[in-house]
Amino acid sequence: MERIEESEKAKAAASFIRADDPITVHVKFSGRKIPVTLSPESTILDLKSRLHSLTDVLTRCQILIFKGKIHADVVSLRSVQITDGSKLMMIATLHQHIEDEPSTKDGEDYLSICGSVTPTQKVAIARAIASSRRKRWKKNGVANWSGRALKALPDDVWDCAPFLIKIEFSSNYIEELPNKIGTLKSLNKLYLNDNHLCDEKFSWDGLSQLKSLTVLSLNKNRLTTLSPSLGELTSLSELYISMNEITCLPDELGCLNRLQILRARSNRISSVPASIGNCSLLDEVDLSANILTELPETFGQLRNLKVLHLRLNKLKTLPSTLFKFCKKLSVLSIYGTEITNDYLRQAEGWEAFDRRRRGKYLKGVDPEAGPSRAFDKGDDSEKEQ
Structure with a gap:
């Protein structure tokens, strides 16, 4: 019993420490998995800046998708539940304002995409972009x-x-x-x-x-x-x-x-x-x-x-x-x-x-x-x- 209690205390202590410690996320891009370590209070833009140095893709040309959603550059990783070990996907685009590109009736945007993306991924990305756009329109x-x-x-x-x-x-x-x-x-x-x-x-x-x-x-x-x-x-x-x-x-x-x-x-x-x-x-x-x-x-x-x-x-x-x-x-x-x-x-x-x-x-x-x-x-x- 003493060992179990000690183990639980250790886990709780570790969990408390990790709350403010750096986290490592894994970004899938062009067939690679790129580990990026940064603070959980960092913003999506901070993550894009790190990826810029690792991939040479400009921040304005990056689309980061986490659990099917695209989040605003200003939000923190913690606020959108990106934690240690989270997996994201990055798409590099030729268009600076990809969120505003027109969509076809079936939900697939006219994307100008660098790198290898499957048709299924492309539709998923387009739907995520459309969802983000609708949220922005409703908010503004x-x-x-x-x-x-x-x-x-x-x-x-x-x-x-x-x-x-x-x-x-x-x-x-x-x-x-x-x-x-x-x-x-x-x-x-x-x-x-x-x-x-x-x-x-x-x-x-x-x-x-x-x-x-x-x-x-x-x-x-x-x-x-x-x-x-x-x-x-x-x-x-x-x-x-x-x-x-x-x-x-x-x-x-x-x-x-x-x-x-x-x-x-x-x-x-x-x-x-x-x-x-x-x-x-x-x-x-x-x-x-x-x-x-x-x-x-x-x-x-x-x-x-x-x-x-x-x-x-x-x-x-x-x-x-x-x-x-x-x-x-x-x-x-x-x-x-x-x-x-x-x-x-x-x-x-x-x-x-x-x-x-x-x-x-x-x-x-x-x-x-x-x-x-x-x-x-x-x-x-x-x-x-």
């Missing part, structure tokens, strides 16, 4: 897969639907916005710029269910119309629809009474609805490079309007009360229109606008370098959302 509420050659919104989006507040899938080849986009009830911001979205596959009914949406950015797609259901997005504060083939804005635009920014340049818009006057919070409107011949008189109701870009249109006149009532307007861009300086000088409220315009200009520019023209033509280099 942000899904960002820009420039990934996607042809459709991935299934991961719908799996994370209750958690997502922002989607950024710009610069892809996405053709369809499906009806189930309406399941993303918490979504605040949707960026789908530079895709292949077209009217036939664009579910405005689904989109109109997003009552919390504040930013909608659809620049550089293939849309020709905006549905009346756009007016149901009553929380919208920013709308970006530049570089499409849109021919008109719907009357329901006037229902967007929280809208502050409207950018719709480089389309084929020939008319603006009078209802735009109901968008009383608008402070920036860009309708440049369209085929407008006139603007509705209700523009004079936009008392918060500060910036108005109208260049490269067929305009000859402006709303008669624009300068009189839009007393915050300080930037007007009309280059490439038929509006003359003489016409502007005769407009009611022009002098007050001109003082604001010059004051804004002089705040950021040497007064001696001021423009010789009667108004600010605008800056074509502005950054589009």
Whole structure:
């Protein structure tokens, strides 16, 4: 009995000592088993740094898998139960951001992998990566897969639907916005710029269910119309629809009474609805490079309007009360229109606008370098959302 008690005490003492002692883990890589000894309080990144010196694989190009999971670089070995004798697998990739690579329907990612990996291992790795990605999306509420050659919104989006507040899938080849986009009830911001979205596959009914949406950015797609259901997005504060083939804005635009920014340049818009006057919070409107011949008189109701870009249109006149009532307007861009300086000088409220315009200009520019023209033509280099 005494020997048994002594043995148990020895084991307990050894266990206590090992709690803070270095541990040795075994990493399988390219047919080798690499032992690495380090503190249990070391992070995954510390382990990757050690492996870098042993394998010449950069830390950013390493994927470490333990029990089918990929853990964040900042977590400690102890916190994810990596202990003495634990076995991990390392994959070396050619892609720095492998966690964000697009996945196919069967769960296998398009991996660029160095070394020998079996098809079974590849599928297991892809699934682990997808699981890690979904956890990250759920935690951050942000899904960002820009420039990934996607042809459709991935299934991961719908799996994370209750958690997502922002989607950024710009610069892809996405053709369809499906009806189930309406399941993303918490979504605040949707960026789908530079895709292949077209009217036939664009579910405005689904989109109109997003009552919390504040930013909608659809620049550089293939849309020709905006549905009346756009007016149901009553929380919208920013709308970006530049570089499409849109021919008109719907009357329901006037229902967007929280809208502050409207950018719709480089389309084929020939008319603006009078209802735009109901968008009383608008402070920036860009309708440049369209085929407008006139603007509705209700523009004079936009008392918060500060910036108005109208260049490269067929305009000859402006709303008669624009300068009189839009007393915050300080930037007007009309280059490439038929509006003359003489016409502007005769407009009611022009002098007050001109003082604001010059004051804004002089705040950021040497007064001696001021423009010789009667108004600010605008800056074509502005950054589009």
